[in-house]
Amino acid sequence: MSRTLLLLAGTALVLLLLVFWLSLPTPVTEAARAVRAGGDLTVDTATTDAFAVAAPGLAPSQKQRFAIGRDAFNATFVPADDAARGGLGPRFNSASCESCHLRNGRSSHQLVLHVSLPGAGPHGGPRPIPGVGTQLQNQAVSGFEPEGRIDRSYRDSTVSLAGGERVTLRVPRMSVANAGRRFPHNAQISPRAALPVFGMGLLDAVSDTTLQAIARRQAADGDSISGRPNHVWNPATGRMETGRFGWKATQATLRQQTVDAFHVDMGITPPGHPVPDGADDAPEISRRIVDATTFYTRSLAVPARRHTNRERVRRGREVFERIGCATCHRPTMTSGPSPELSAAAHQTFSPFTDLLLHDMGPALADGRPAFEASGSEWRTPPLWGLGLRERVQGHSEYLHDGRARTLLEAILWHGGEARPTRERFRDLSEADRGALLRFLRSL
Ligand code: HEC
Numbered sequence: 001m002s003r004t005l006l007l008l009a010g011t012a013l014v015l016l017l018l019v020f021w022l023s024l025p026t027p028v029t030e031a032a033r034a035v036r037a038g039g040d041l042t043v044d045t046a047t048t049d050a051f052a053v054a055a056p057g058l059a060p061s062q063k064q065r066f067a068i069g070r071d072a073f074n075a076t077f078v079p080a081d082d083a084a085r086g087g088l089g090p091r092f093n094s095a096s097c098e099s100c101h102l103r104n105g106r107s108s109h110q111l112v113l114h115v116s117l118p119g120a121g122p123h124g125g126p127r128p129i130p131g132v133g134t135q136l137q138n139q140a141v142s143g144f145e146p147e148g149r150i151d152r153s154y155r156d157s158t159v160s161l162a163g164g165e166r167v168t169l170r171v172p173r174m175s176v177a178n179a180g181r182r183f184p185h186n187a188q189i190s191p192r193a194a195l196p197v198f199g200m201g202l203l204d205a206v207s208d209t210t211l212q213a214i215a216r217r218q219a220a221d222g223d224s225i226s227g228r229p230n231h232v233w234n235p236a237t238g239r240m241e242t243g244r245f246g247w248k249a250t251q252a253t254l255r256q257q258t259v260d261a262f263h264v265d266m267g268i269t270p271p272g273h274p275v276p277d278g279a280d281d282a283p284e285i286s287r288r289i290v291d292a293t294t295f296y297t298r299s300l301a302v303p304a305r306r307h308t309n310r311e312r313v314r315r316g317r318e319v320f321e322r323i324g325c326a327t328c329h330r331p332t333m334t335s336g337p338s339p340e341l342s343a344a345a346h347q348t349f350s351p352f353t354d355l356l357l358h359d360m361g362p363a364l365a366d367g368r369p370a371f372e373a374s375g376s377e378w379r380t381p382p383l384w385g386l387g388l389r390e391r392v393q394g395h396s397e398y399l400h401d402g403r404a405r406t407l408l409e410a411i412l413w414h415g416g417e418a419r420p421t422r423e424r425f426r427d428l429s430e431a432d433r434g435a436l437l438r439f440l441r442s443l
């Protein structure tokens with residue numbers, strides 16, 4: 001009798017332990033998810049081509065579109081009347097997407113200058129400078145003059161860290177040269193480096209309600225950090241929509257970002273572009289090429305994270321969360337529906353951004369508002385692929401104007417809402433600081 005009881009009690013205990021064990025979060029799955037930074041759009045590659053790989057599982061017709069888009073993205077366009085790669089200029093910034101988005105990352109020498117007059121322009125966006133527009137085009141085809149060029153210089157400023165280490169930051173001074181009388185003295189200027197273009201299908205599929213929910217949570221939790229979405233004009237729909245792309249989230253959709261790149265960066269008039277009465281602005285590129293180029297960045301895979309099981313990387317991740325980096329650079333995001341690429345729909349992925357605008361303080365401010373973004377607000381940039389950028393691009397430059405030469409410098413420029421986080425970073429022990437930087441290189 002007592003033996004049966006003992007047996008029963010024993011079995012019950014084993015069952016209880018089993019239930020307890022099953023209810024524990026399974027570290028394996030969690031770790032696997034951390035590696036799969038792009039959800040189903042992840043590829044395991046760390047070569048110089050890591051930002052240029054197609055998402056796994058594309059159908060044959062999608063692979064074909066991807067290839068057409070890749071050719072257009074890498075092609076050098078010419079001024080001639082050519083269906084595939086004509087229509088460049090007369091004024092432009094660069095003759096190919098790839099020259100600014102080097103191997104789909106960012107180039108170090110191609111800065112774009114956004115310009116405007118004080119006050120709001122059409123639909124509450126930046127107010128164009130007559131004869132120039134909202135971007136300074138620093139190149140022109142023969143027979144035309146460029147609108148000017150950017151001059152940059154730097155002066156040094158030093159910051160000290162706990163333990164006495166000193167870091168030199170370079171403070172940029174940017175101005176416009178050779179612009180002639182066209183360029184008014186009160187113009188607002190904002191230099192921009194290009195952004196990496198992989199994983200765009202996931203960012204495009206994050207729903208407005210998700211962004212609003214993140215903003216509400218940030219506002220409610222009582223710390224200094226409280227982001228908000230930008231609302232921008234989408235000429236394709238004729239509506240104000242939630243911004244997602246660009247350093248100030250001034251483009252609502254990936255397609256519009258692509259259309260604008262052809263039009264403004266390369267001087268190629270896209271199809272369906274609203275033209276002022278009587279202007280000679282017939283489309284210079286087909287809808288098929290624009291659509292394929294959009295599909296190309298939409299379906300570029302996200303490289304898997306590396307070394308996530310190393311002790312220092314794990315410790316760095318803890319520090320990243322503890323001092324507040326993760327509030328803006330969110331380790332998890334979810335996408336909604338994605339009609340053009342089903343693989344990007346309903347994914348949990350790790351872009352390390354909230355896609356929201358944050359006030360980053362006076363040192364980073366450009367003083368040039370864009371729709372609802374003030375002169376000191378910036379969209380949190382995604383950090384995925386960060387540890388591969390140097391290998392892919394052949395340089396390491398960070399922040400909207402490339403002023404930071406290292407990850408350490410990029411962090412030390414954080415101000416405004418991120419100021420308390422930056423101060424906690426400065427106070428870290430050398431070991432914790434090192435672990436945080438090691439974690440960033442695992443992205
Ligand atoms: C002259 C340089 C230049 C060229 C050429 C260029 N881009 Fe860009 N691209 C940029 C810059 C600068 C940004 C950031 C813009 C901003 O801050 O609003 C950007 C942003 C983007 C983004 C948004 C990334 C993000 O995370 O928000 C995409 C997508 C993109 N470009 C695609 C393209 C495509 C496609 C082409 C060719 C049709 C192209 N670009 C041509 C400089 C360039």
Ligand code: HEC
Pocket residue numbers: 225320323324325326327328329358360364378379380381382383397398399400401407410411414417418421422425440
């Ligand atoms: C309040 C939100 C916020 C917090 C907190 C924050 N960041 Fe950022 N981070 C941004 C924004 C916005 C930018 C872009 C600023 C710019 O370019 O002017 C940025 C830029 C960066 C960049 C450069 C990315 C690139 O592509 O050039 C890195 C690296 C970075 N942050 C890491 C960190 C780390 C590490 C922490 C914690 C110590 C942190 N951030 C905390 C919002 C934040």
